[in-house]
Structure formats: C-alpha cells, structure tokens
Amino acid sequence: MGSLTHVTINFETSHLIFPTLIGCILALLGLAIAIRDRRQLAASGAHWRKILGEMDKMRFFGTLALTVLYFSAMVPVGDIWPNTGMGFLLCSIPLVALSGLLFMRERSARSVVPLLIVAVAAPTLVWWLFTDLFFLTLP
Amino acid sequence: MDILAFLSPLFVLLIIGGTLVGIIFGAIPGMTATMAVAVCLPVTYSLGLENGLALLLGLYVGGISGGLVPAILLGIPGTPSSITTTLDGYPMARAGHGEKALKIGICASLVGGLVSLMILYFFAPTLADFAIRFSYVEKFLIILFALSVMAALSSDLLLGIFSGFLGIFISLIGTYDVTKGGNGEWRLIPPGTEYWLEQGFSLLPVLIGLFGLAAILDEAETGMKPGLGGKGVDVGQHERFSLSIFRGQWVNLIRSSCIGTFVGILPGVGGSAASILSYSNAKTFSKNPQNFGKGEPAGVMASEAGNNGLTGGALVPLLSLGIPGDSTTALLIGAFTLQGIQVGPLFIGNNPVTWDAMIVAMLIANVAMFGLMYFAIRYFAMVVTIPKHILFPVILMMCVIGAYTINYGIMFDVWTLLIFGVFGWLMTKIRLEVAPFIIGFILGPSAEVYFVKTLESFGDLTIFFTKSWIAVFLWVLIALSVGGSAYLQTKKKG
Amino acid sequence: MTFTRRTLLAAASAAAILAQPFAASAADLPRNIRMVIGSTSTGGDTYQAAAIVADALSDKLGVNIKVDAVGAVNGLKALERDKRGTTIMLFHDFAYLAELYGGKGFVNPFDAFTVGATIANNPGNAYLVGANSPYQTMEDILTAAENGERVRVAIQPGGVSEIGFSAMKNAAKVRAPGSEENIVAVNTGSQSDKNQAMWDGLADVINGSIQANEQFTQLDGDDQKAMRFVWITASPETLAEAPEAGMGALTRDAMLDYASPKTSVTLDGTQDFTFDKEFFLIYNKDMDPAMIDTIDQALAEIYEEGEIQKKETAAFFTPNFRPSAEAREHLMEKRETYKKVISDISG
Numbered sequence: 001m002g003s004l005t006h007v008t009i010n011f012e013t014s015h016l017i018f019p020t021l022i023g024c025i026l027a028l029l030g031l032a033i034a035i036r037d038r039r040q041l042a043a044s045g046a047h048w049r050k051i052l053g054e055m056d057k058m059r060f061f062g063t064l065a066l067t068v069l070y071f072s073a074m075v076p077v078g079d080i081w082p083n084t085g086m087g088f089l090l091c092s093i094p095l096v097a098l099s100g101l102l103f104m105r106e107r108s109a110r111s112v113v114p115l116l117i118v119a120v121a122a123p124t125l126v127w128w129l130f131t132d133l134f135f136l137t138l139p
Numbered sequence: 140m141d142i143l144a145f146l147s148p149l150f151v152l153l154i155i156g157g158t159l160v161g162i163i164f165g166a167i168p169g170m171t172a173t174m175a176v177a178v179c180l181p182v183t184y185s186l187g188l189e190n191g192l193a194l195l196l197g198l199y200v201g202g203i204s205g206g207l208v209p210a211i212l213l214g215i216p217g218t219p220s221s222i223t224t225t226l227d228g229y230p231m232a233r234a235g236h237g238e239k240a241l242k243i244g245i246c247a248s249l250v251g252g253l254v255s256l257m258i259l260y261f262f263a264p265t266l267a268d269f270a271i272r273f274s275y276v277e278k279f280l281i282i283l284f285a286l287s288v289m290a291a292l293s294s295d296l297l298l299g300i301f302s303g304f305l306g307i308f309i310s311l312i313g314t315y316d317v318t319k320g321g322n323g324e325w326r327l328i329p330p331g332t333e334y335w336l337e338q339g340f341s342l343l344p345v346l347i348g349l350f351g352l353a354a355i356l357d358e359a360e361t362g363m364k365p366g367l368g369g370k371g372v373d374v375g376q377h378e379r380f381s382l383s384i385f386r387g388q389w390v391n392l393i394r395s396s397c398i399g400t401f402v403g404i405l406p407g408v409g410g411s412a413a414s415i416l417s418y419s420n421a422k423t424f425s426k427n428p429q430n431f432g433k434g435e436p437a438g439v440m441a442s443e444a445g446n447n448g449l450t451g452g453a454l455v456p457l458l459s460l461g462i463p464g465d466s467t468t469a470l471l472i473g474a475f476t477l478q479g480i481q482v483g484p485l486f487i488g489n490n491p492v493t494w495d496a497m498i499v500a501m502l503i504a505n506v507a508m509f510g511l512m513y514f515a516i517r518y519f520a521m522v523v524t525i526p527k528h529i530l531f532p533v534i535l536m537m538c539v540i541g542a543y544t545i546n547y548g549i550m551f552d553v554w555t556l557l558i559f560g561v562f563g564w565l566m567t568k569i570r571l572e573v574a575p576f577i578i579g580f581i582l583g584p585s586a587e588v589y590f591v592k593t594l595e596s597f598g599d600l601t602i603f604f605t606k607s608w609i610a611v612f613l614w615v616l617i618a619l620s621v622g623g624s625a626y627l628q629t630k631k632k633g
Numbered sequence: 634m635t636f637t638r639r640t641l642l643a644a645a646s647a648a649a650i651l652a653q654p655f656a657a658s659a660a661d662l663p664r665n666i667r668m669v670i671g672s673t674s675t676g677g678d679t680y681q682a683a684a685i686v687a688d689a690l691s692d693k694l695g696v697n698i699k700v701d702a703v704g705a706v707n708g709l710k711a712l713e714r715d716k717r718g719t720t721i722m723l724f725h726d727f728a729y730l731a732e733l734y735g736g737k738g739f740v741n742p743f744d745a746f747t748v749g750a751t752i753a754n755n756p757g758n759a760y761l762v763g764a765n766s767p768y769q770t771m772e773d774i775l776t777a778a779e780n781g782e783r784v785r786v787a788i789q790p791g792g793v794s795e796i797g798f799s800a801m802k803n804a805a806k807v808r809a810p811g812s813e814e815n816i817v818a819v820n821t822g823s824q825s826d827k828n829q830a831m832w833d834g835l836a837d838v839i840n841g842s843i844q845a846n847e848q849f850t851q852l853d854g855d856d857q858k859a860m861r862f863v864w865i866t867a868s869p870e871t872l873a874e875a876p877e878a879g880m881g882a883l884t885r886d887a888m889l890d891y892a893s894p895k896t897s898v899t900l901d902g903t904q905d906f907t908f909d910k911e912f913f914l915i916y917n918k919d920m921d922p923a924m925i926d927t928i929d930q931a932l933a934e935i936y937e938e939g940e941i942q943k944k945e946t947a948a949f950f951t952p953n954f955r956p957s958a959e960a961r962e963h964l965m966e967k968r969e970t971y972k973k974v975i976s977d978i979s980g
Contacts, residue, residue, distance in 0.1 A: 005600040011790075011820055014595065015315035015324040018587040022308045029301040036297065051568060056362035063359040064561070067352075067535070071553055074539075082719035083665035083699065088540070096532040103363045103528035111526070118529050123536060130540060134178040137548035137667060137701050138540070177675045181684065271858065274833045314706075314737065317791050320822035323737055337706055337738060406825040460858075461845055462825040463676075473676030476844070479947055481881050483848025484858060546673065547701035548711075588822070596819070596835050 062102045070095045078139040085131040085138030092123035145189040145496040153190055154197040154500050158507040161201020165208075166519075168215045168534065169347045169541015172202025173467045180473055188478045189496040195474055196497060199467050200252060200450055200504040203410075204512065207244040207443055208519050212237055213534070215350040219342060219411040220446040222577060223418040225350070226292065227431065227438030234434050238520060242380050243436050244443045245512045247392060251444035252505035254396035255403070255451025260498050263487065267459035270404045275596060276606040278408060279589035280613035282582050285412045287617050288419035289575035290624040292432060302572045306579025311587060313339025319407075319588045335551045344542040344555035345580060349573055351538045352560025355531050357567070363527050384436055391421050391437055392444050399445035403452020403464045410449050410465040411581045417445025420616075423623045429630075432574075451501065458486050458494070662924055663719040666698045669708035671724035678755050678844075681948050682912040683723040686752050686932075689941045693931045705731065706738060712746065712917050718924045722746075722915040725755070726908075727792040729968045733975050734791045742915060743965055749914035749925055750932050751960040753950040756867040756875050757842035758910050759891070760786070760797060763831055764852070764859035771801075771864050771896050774838065778805045778815040787819040787827040787836035793910055794840045796971060797866045797898075800906040802978045804898045813978055832857060843888070844949055847881040864898060865891040868907035874951035906974070911953070911967075913960055929956045 009017065034041060070091055078087020097119035104111060130136045157179070164175035175198040183191030206217030211228035224244060231240035258266070273281075286303070293299015312328060313336055315321030328336045385392065395417035402413040421441030422431045431438050453464030454471075461483035463469035475482050480490065487494045522530070542556045543549070566573055593602060604610065668687050672679040680702055687698040703711060705727060712722045728748075731739035742748055760771075768774045768784075778784055786801065788794045798818060806813040819836045821827050824845050830836040843865065852859035865872070865888055872888050879885045889895060893905035900906040916925055935941050936954040945952045955963060 006598060007594050007600060008598060009591065009595040011322055011595065012324075014591050015322055015326050017591055017594075019308070019311045019326050022304055022311065022583075026301070026304050026308055029297065029304060033297055033301060048568075055360050059359040059362055060356065063356060067557055067560075071539075071550075071557060074553075075550055082663060082715075082717065083667045083697075088543075092536050092539075096536060099532040099535065100528045103359070103531055105363060105365070105528075111528070115529055118533065122533050126536065126540060130544065135181075135699060136178060136544045137699055139543060139548075139550065139553075180675060268858075271829060271832050274829065316822070317789060318822050320789075320820060320826055322820065323791050325737055333738075334710075338704075407823070456825070460825070460828075461848060462828070469674060470676040473674075473681065476676075476681065476948060481844065481848060483845070483881075484852055485848040485881075546707070547669075547703050548667070549703060549707055592821075596830075596833075 059102060063099065066095060066099050066102065074139040083137065085127055087139040089123055089127040089138075092127075093119055096122060144492050146499065150190055150193050150496075150500070151503060153186070153193040154503045155507045155511075157194040157197020158201035158504050159511055161198040161203075162205035162208075162508065162511060162515075163201075164198070165202040165205020165217050167537050167541065168209050168213075168217055168351050169343055169538055169545065171218045171343070171467075171545070172199050173470065174544065175199075175202045176467050176470045180470055180477075183474050184477050188475075188480060188493060191474055191478070192471075192493070192497055193500045195471060196500045197504045197507065200447070200501065200508050201511075202467070203446055203450055204245070204248045204252075204443075204508045206446070207248065207439075208241070208512075211240045211244060211439070212519065212522055214354060215534070216346060219346055219581060220414050220449065221442065222346070222411065222574070222581075223414045223442035223445075224439055226418070226442075226574060227433070227435045228442075230432070230434035231436070231439070232523075236434070237523065238516060239380055239384075240436070240439055241516050241519065242513070243384060243439050245509060245516075246382075246385070247395075247440040247443035248447040248512075249505055249509040250392045251396040251399055251447030252450055252501070252508070254393060254444075255400040255448040256498065256501050256505065257451075258397070258400050259451035259454055259501075263455045264459045264484075266404055266455050267484075270406075270456060271460070272607070272609065273405055274606065275589045275593040276602055277609050277613065278405065279586065279593055280603070280610055280617070281402070281405065281408055281416075282412065282586045282589060284613055284617050284620065285415045285419065286579065286582050286586065287620040287624075288415055288422075289578055290621055291419055291422050291428075291627075292574045292578070293572055293624075294432070295570065295572070296624070296628045298570055299572045299575045302566070303575035303579035305571070306576040306581075307583035307586065308579075309340065310580045310583030311339075312336055315587075316584065319584065320592055321588065335554075340555050340559070341546055341549075341552050342581060343545040344552040345559045346577060347538045347541055348556040348559030349563035349577055351534060352556055353563030353567075353573075355535060356560055356564040358527065358531065360564070363531075365527070385440075388437055388440055391424075392440055394420060394424075395441040395444035396448040399448020400452035400455075402445075403449040404455045406456050406460075406462045406464055407585065409581070409585060410446070410453070410467075412585075413449040413452075414442040414445040415578055415582075417441040417448070419620055423620045428623065428627055447505075454497070454501075457482060458497075459484055461486070662694055662696050662927055663717060664696055665719065666696055667711075667720045668698050668700045669703045669711050669720060669722050670700060671705040671708050671722070671727060673702050673704040675702045678757075678950075679723065679725060679912065682753050682755070682945075682950060685941060685944050685948065685950075686723065689935045690928065690931055693935055694927070709742075709746075709915075712915060716917050716919040718916070718920045720917070721749075721928075723752075723912060724915055725793065725910050725912050726796075726964075726967070728913075728915060729964070730792050730796060730971065733968070733972055734795060736791050743961070743968070746918055747916040747920065747925065747957075748961045748964060749916055749957040750929055751911050751913040751953055751955045751963070752932070753912050753945050754867070754871050754874075754953050755842075755910040755912070755949070756865070756871045756888075756951050757844045757880075757949065758793060758797060758866045758908060759841050759843055759846065759862055760801075760838055760864040760866075761831075761841050761846055761850070761860045762838050762863050764850075764854040764856070764861055766837065766861070768837070768863065771898055774801070774816075774863065775805050775808055775812075775898075779809040779812045781812075782815060784816050784838060785819050785836045786816060787821050787830040787839040789822055789827070789840070790818065790820045793908075796908050796974075797840060797864070799971075799974050799978055800866070800898050800900070800908070803900070803974045804906065806978060807899050807902050828858075831860070838863065843880050843883065847883050851882050862891045864896050866906075866908040867892055868909055869893060871909045871951050871953070874946075874953070875949070876946055880949060900970070900974070908971075911964070912950075913964065914957075925957055932956070
C-alpha cells in the first residue's frame with residue numbers, strides 16, 4: 001500500500017508534472033465530449049456557415065481590423081515621443097471616432113457630432129488622468 | 140483608545156477621498172484596487188503614517204467594492220474578485236433589476252467589510268496562529284474546493300468541466316514561477332512564441348478580453364442593435380427596494396463574509412478565491428441552487444460579502460506576521476517601510492495607535508463606500524442610457540489602458556486582450572463556458588504549486604487525506620459541493 | 634488636401650524632426666525617462682531603492698523619471714529594445730546570479746548590457762533557525778553536516794536567496810569534502826513560504842531578512858513562530874554603514890555578531906564568504922556613453938550633497954555610490970567569486 005501511493009518528485013522536472021496531469025484529463029474529457037456530441041461535431045460545418053451567414057460581417061470584421069490596427073499603431077507612434085503616452089492618445093482618438101461610426105446604426109449629424117466630441121474628449125481626459133495625475137506609463 | 144491622537148478632519152477626508160478614487164478604479168474594467176494603492180503610495184510619504192494609511196485603506200476598500208458596478212451593469216467584472224458577481228448580477232440587470240442588484244451588492248459589501256473588520260480587530264493574532272497550520276496540503280484542498288465550483292457553474296457538466304480544465308491548462312503556459320516555489324523552467328510554450336509567452340498570459344488582460352472585448356465582438360456580430368446587453372437593460376429605477384430581500388439570507392451573508400475573511404488570512408491563496416468560495420458555498424447550501432447563474436440575489440450577496448470580507452482578512456497576516464494576505468496588502472508593507480515602521484508579529488503591540496487608526500480608517504472607509512455607492516447608483520445607472528456606438532469604443536479604450544498598465548507597461552498584455560476577446564467569442568460559438576474557464580485560469584497556478592509542493596515535501600499521495608482534521612473537513616466540503624452539482628444536473632435532465 | 638504617399642512621408646519626417654531635440658545633443662538626457670526594475674512588486678526593496686534614486690535624479694537633472702515594476706524578464710527586454718536612453722533599469726545581483734544559476738532566458742549582463750553605477754546595499758539578507766533548533770551557530774550547522782546530519786535549508790532557487798545556501802555548501806566542502814551533500818535545499822518561493830516551511834517542519838534553516846524576520850526573533854521560545862538568526866551574509870563594511878540602532882531589537886552590534894568575521898562561513902579556508910545585495914543601474918548596450926556620464930555626474934553630486942544617504946538609511950539601505958566604471962569592475966569581480974563557488978559545489 002505504502003509503495004503504491006509513494007511518489008518522488010524531481011525538482012528539476014517538476015514543472016512538467018501538473019501540465020501533463022491536466023493535459024491527460026483534458027484529453028479524456030475531450031474524448032468523452034467527442035463521443036457524446038459526435039452528431040453535432042459532424043454538423044459543425046453547417047453550424048459555422050449559419051453563424052457566418054447571419055453575422056453582420058462589416059461590423060464584426062471591421063471591429064477586429066480596427067482593433068488590430070489600433071494595437072499595432074500605438075507603440076510606433078508612441079516611440080516618436082518616448083514615455084509621454086502620446087501613442088495612446090493619438091491612436092485612441094481615431095479609434096473611438098472610427099469604431100463609433102462603424103457601430104452607429106443611423107449616421108446623422110445629430111449623432112455624429114456628440115461622438116466626435118467624445119472621441120476627442122474621452123481619450124484626452126483619460127490620458128491626462130493616467131500620465132499626469134497617476135503617473136502611469138502609457139504607450 | 141485615544142482616538143484624538145489621529146482622528147482629524149484631514150484623516151476622515153483622506154479616507155473618503157481614497158474610497159471615492161478606489162471605487163472609480165474598481166469600476167473601470169482592468170483597473171484594480173492594487174493599482175489604486177500603487178499609484179497613490181508615493182503620496183503617502185508626505186502625509187505621515189496614520190493619514191497615509193487612511194488614504195490607502197480607503198483606496199483598498201473602495202477598489203474592492205467598485206468592481207461590482209460594471210459586473211452588474213455591463214457583465215464585465217471590474218476586478219477579478221467580482222467575477223462571481225457577474226454570474227447573477229448581470230442576469231438580474233438584464234431582467235430589469237439592475238438597481239436592485241446594485242443595492243444588494245452594496246449592502247452585502249458593507250456587511251462583508253464590517254464582519255471582517257470585527258474579526259480582524261478581535262481575533263487577528265489568534266487567527267494568524269491558526270492560519271499557519273495550513274500547509275501546502277490544506278491550501279491545495281482549499282483551491283480544489285474553489286475549483287469544484289466549476290461544476291456548479293456549468294450548464295452542461297461535461298463541457299463546463301472541460302472549459303475549466305482548459306482554463307487551468309492555459310494558465311500553466313510559460314515559466315513555472317520561481318517566486319511561487321517553481322523551478323523557473325518553461326513549458327507548454329508553442330515554438331517560436333517564447334519571446335512573448337515566456338511569462339505566460341496575465342490574468343487581468345485575459346479577464347477583460349473574455350468579458351469585455353468578447354462582449355463588444357458579440358455585439359458587433361449581431362449588428363449593434365439598440366438597447367444594452369442584447370435584450371435591453373432596464374435599470375429598474377423606480378423599483379422599490381427594501382431590506383426584506385435579505386430575510387433568510389443572513390446566514391449566507393455572514394458565512395460569505397467569514398469565508399472571505401478566512402481566505403484573506405491565508406497568504407498566497409489569492410483574493411479571487413474569496414468570492415468564488417463564498418459563491419460556491421452559497422449555492423451548495425441554498426434551497427434553490429438551480430436559480431444560481433440566472434439572476435439569484437443570494438449569488439450577488441455571497442460574492443460581494445465574500446470579496447469585501449477579504450479586506451479585513453488580508454490585513455491579519457500582514458499585521459500579525461508581516462506577511463501580506465493579497466497583492467494589495469503587499470503594497471501596504473511598502474507604506475510602512477517608507478515610514479520606518481517594521482511589520483511582524485509584534486506590530487500590534489508596538490504600535491497601538493497605528494493599529495487603532497487602521498481599524499477606525501477601515502470602519503470609516505466601509506461606511507463611506509456604502510454612502511458613496513448608494514448615492515451614486517443613479518449616476519452609475521446612466522451608463523446604460525449611453526448609446527452603444529459611444530459606450531463600446533470607450534470601453535475598448537479603457538480595456539487597453541487596464542491591460543497596458545496592470546503590469547506597468549507591457550504591450551503583450553494588450554495583445555492578450557485581443558487574443559482572449561476573439562477566444563471568448565469563439566467559446567460561446569462552440570458551447571464552451573466562460574465562467575468555469577476563467578475560474579480554472581485564476582486558480583490553476585496556485586493549484587499546481589500546492590499540489591506539486593505537497594508531493595515534493597511529503598512524497599506520498601495519502602497525505603492529502605491524512606495530514607490533519609482540517610484536510611478531512613475540506614474533503615467533506617468538496618464532496619458536498621461536487622455531489623450537489625451532480626445531483627442538480629441529473630434532476631435537470633430527469 | 635489628399636493624402637498621397639508624399640504628404641505622408643513629409644508628415645513622418647516632420648514628426649522625426651520634432652522628436653530630434655530630445656535626443657540631439659549627446660550629454661542631454663531624454664526629457665521623459667522610464668526606469669524599469671527587476672521586480673514586479675511596488676512594495677519591495679527594489680522599488681524603494683529605485684524610487685529614492687529616481688526622485689533625486691529627476692530633481693537634479695530636471696527630467697521626468699517614472700519607475701515601472703515590470704519584473705526581471707520584461708525589464709531586460711524593454712531595455713534591450715531601447716537604444717535612446719529613454720529606458721534605464723535598476724536591479725540587484727539577481728541580474729548576473731540568474732545566469733550563473735542557469736536561469737532560463739538569462740544572459741550575462743556584462744556582455745549584453747552596460748552595467749552602471751551602484752547606488753545602495755540592502756544589508757538584510759540572513760539565515761534563521763527555529764528558536765528550539767539544536768543549531769546555535771553556523772559552526773553547529775556545518776559540523777552537523779560533517780557528522781552526516783542532513784540540514785534542510787529553505788530558499789527561493791536561482792538568485793539572491795540561493796547564493797548564501799551555495800556558500801554554505803561550499804564551506805562544508807572546504808571543511809570536509811563530501812559533507813556538502815548533507816546540506817540540501819528546500820525549494821520554496823516567497824518569504825511567507827519559507828517561514829511556513831520551517832513551521833511545517835520541512836526545513837531546519839530558512840533564508841530570510843533582517844527586515845522581515847527580526848520580530849520573530851523577539852518572540853518567546855515556546856511560540857511556534859519564534860526564530861533565531863544564525864547568519865547575516867552582509868560584509869562587516871556594509872553593516873558598519875547601517876543605523877546604529879539597527880532594526881527592532883537587533884542593534885548594529887548584535888548584527889555584527891551574526892556576520893563575518895564573528896560568524897564565519899568560509900570561502901576558501903582563509904577568507905570568509907560575504908554577500909551584499911547591491912542595487913545598480915543597467916543600460917542598453919548602445920546607449921550614448923555621454924548620457925551615462927551625465928547620470929554618473931549627477932549621482933556623484935547627489936551623493937556629495939548627502940540628502941539621499943539619509944533617505945536610504947531611513948529605509949534600511951546602506952548607501953554605496955560607485956560611478957559606472959568602478960561599479961562595473963567591482964560587480965564583475967563579485968560575479969567571478971560567486972561563479973567559482975557555484976561551479977565548485979556543482980562540480
């Protein structure tokens with residue numbers, strides 16, 4: 001009995017024990033799911049076609065594209081004025097404006113103007129608050 | 140106690156101001172109480188010890204409490220410890236009881252804060268002595284108990300548990316952290332990504348990605364229909380609120396506060412475990428466990444009483460052992476050393492005035508938190524009247540700030556936000572469950588360390604059952620929780 | 634106006650010109666500097682050491698310096714990316730110890746970066762035993778190892794916490810080759826884990842610090858939490874700089890009892906091993922040397938004025954300013970000593 005439950009851990013390789021254990025459990029659970037839900041899995045092509053078909057593609061992929069652009073631009077822009085948070089400020093204004101326009105359902109002057117005001121005011125306020133007042137680093 | 144020694148208008152003002160700033164930090168997704176304390180720490184040097192602590196404790200209490208606002212109104216937890224608040228708070232808001240949920244959360248926070256404060260004041264040294272009887276074994280079982288809530292949260296048991304284990308698995312990516320007892324080796328890093336993934340994914344960006352960005356993507360997919368949360372949130376401004384909702388819930392409130400406090404006392408177990416454990420217990424012992432996750436007020440109470448219970452608890456090891464109970468109290472050590480005060484087992488005896496000042500400050504902070512939040516509910520509720528095309532871009536920007544500043548300026552954390560935003564959106568499409576996933580992700584690293592260290596030091600699997608009566612007691616709780624969820628699942632099907 | 638490639642280029646070059654003043658003249662530092670530190674805690678000693686020196690430098694040079702607790706790995710990465718001197722780093726001996734201990738992803742900082750001025754020591758690194766421990770001194774511990782008794786030492790592997798343990802093993806080997814096998818590591822993490830390892834009976838000796846553990850040494854012997862110091866690794870010269878009142882009930886004279894030469898952990902049979910946890914600046918390899926000179930110059934003036942020493946002493950640091958060249962030589966020598974210790978015991 002004693003020898004059955006006995007384990008020796010080698011510290012040098014102890015980083016692999018838990019990932020292996022969890023990996024095995026995951027594989028077992030995955031297998032169980034695959035067996036139980038085999039019909040749904042077989043029909044997954046149709047499932048995704050339906051999702052893509054019903055999707056507001058412009059807004060969804062537009063959001064993704066804007067986000068990627070926003071994240072990618074922040075550091076290079078910020079590097080022009082190091083450690084001032086300008087990268088964040090200068091990229092956030094167009095992001096808020098453009099994604100706002102993208103999300104807007106009826107683009108009339110009455111709704112665009114408040115958006116543009118927010119697009120300038122909100123990032124500026126936040127930028128001032130965090131870099132000047134709280135002295136945190138922004139890109 | 141000689142209250143006059145420190146009680147001045149400035150002292151009170153600093154607490155209230157601190158609480159207010161703390162609430163704001165807590166309410167912004169991705170900003171935490173820890174960060175609020177960190178940015179204000181330098182200010183305290185010029186304030187002197189008692190006044191400095193007043194500010195910091197206000198920030199601490201406010202920061203922990205503020206997280207409930209976005210959790211309830213937007214379904215985005217403001218801090219990791221308010222995850223379980225979203226589970227029932229957000230459904231309540233969607234069903235038109237947003238204001239009620241906020242009030243319940245605020246009241247429960249106050250109860251949690253006050254109960255833990257009382258425990259701190261009367262039992263700090265005794266409890267610290269008890270807490271050090273928790274070795275790796277007991278701590279592992281506590282984490283396991285918290286993990287057992289994964290089962291309770293799953294709408295489909297198999298898929299839910301799979302999601303939870305996936306969360307654990309992903310949390311293990313990177314270095315086996317030396318500061319937690321690991322050996323500093325890498326694992327599970329896909330080749331070619333070492334430069335970014337060496338440290339793994341940080342919790343906060345993952346959290347706001349899964350809840351914040353994923354929600355935005357979800358909205359974008361369905362075309363940003365008017366009305367918040369897909370179905371439209373009516374805050375229920377004119378709904379009557381009376382304390383009668385707490386009738387029959389006092390046991391839940393007190394139990395959750397005590398659990399929160401106790402989790403705070405155990406160094407290293409981590410703040411988020413407090414609300415998760417309270418929530419899990421509330422569900423296990425509830426008469427209507429099937430309502431949890433669908434807008435059950437008792438769930439909000441448990442979660443909020445639990446995470447505010449943490450505040451007093453985390454100060455116990457700090458003030459009676461010199462060891463911080465969570466990441467925020469770790470910063471308080473900095474405040475003490477800045478003033479040349481030593482923390483350790485003799486702190487309370489050597490610094491009676493400071494000790495009293497801290498207790499009074501915590502008391503005022505809790506009351507101030509309650510007053511400020513209760514008063515501000517109508518302004519919080521305005522959030523839901525902001526049109527989506529303005530709200531979501533601003534939320535996206537705030538998420539970026541939170542992700543970037545959480546580790547003091549690491550761009551990969553911002554990309555993590557995007558990765559997990561997309562991942563969170565995908566999960567819902569393939570019916571994986573976000574709540575068990577994030578709980579697995581939060582608790583995974585601690586579970587690993589305590590499990591591996593137990594075997595490393597004791598070398599025998601039976602130790603998990605034989606170490607102490609505490610271990611046996613924890614196994615009983617785990618069995619109850621898992622058994623309860625399994626029973627519910629079969630009842631639902633049958 | 635339409636955005637053609639040419640207008641964009643013009644805008645970009647205009648921006649570049651705008652950026653010029655910050656980096657143009659050699660000795661001028663950038664207006665906004667980020668000081669990363671090798672710790673993720675803003676409550677720890679590295680952060681405090683950094684905050685004190687960053688404040689003083691900002692005042693002296695009229696620039697903004699933000700301290701960011703990004704941690705060792707991310708700090709070194711940020712430093713590597715920035716050649717303009719807008720990112721500098723403050724760290725301690727872990728910077729080179731990590732590589733000596735084979736830490737994943739760490740390189741020799743003397744090759745990959747420019748090591749700069751030292752600014753302060755933390756003299757607190759110490760080893761403790763339980764109050765009821767049979768071991769009274771380091772001598773007892775090393776003798777026990779010689780007699781075949783296993784002594785378990787709780788440390789956090791791979792850095793400052795391990796170096797004293799390596800020294801113990803080395804001393805055991807010098808005294809009685811083979812006896813170093815009886816000094817074994819209990820690998821734990823934070824200070825609370827190390828204390829807990831002692832209370833759980835998993836370790837006989839723990840690594841700790843004067844600051845974090847002194848109050849435990851004041852507890853009654855029958856309190857399970859009570860501890861005793863057995864060794865303070867700092868050199869006697871460093872401890873001489875510590876405040877006379879010491880820390881808590883431990884006066885400077887009492888500290889000296891636990892340090893070399895009174896408590897001896899031998900390095901090679903003739904000299905004692907000592908370890909001071911030193912904080913120093915690290916720069917990008919390609920950063921303009923004139924900027925480093927400017928910082929050295931400013932630090933020299935700051936330490937001349939004497940205000941910073943008061944701040945450092947109050948936070949239980951011992952000031953030790955050395956300009957870059959001198960600091961580099963000193964630290965490289967230190968590295969060689971420890972490199973030998975580490976290779977001897979693993980050899």
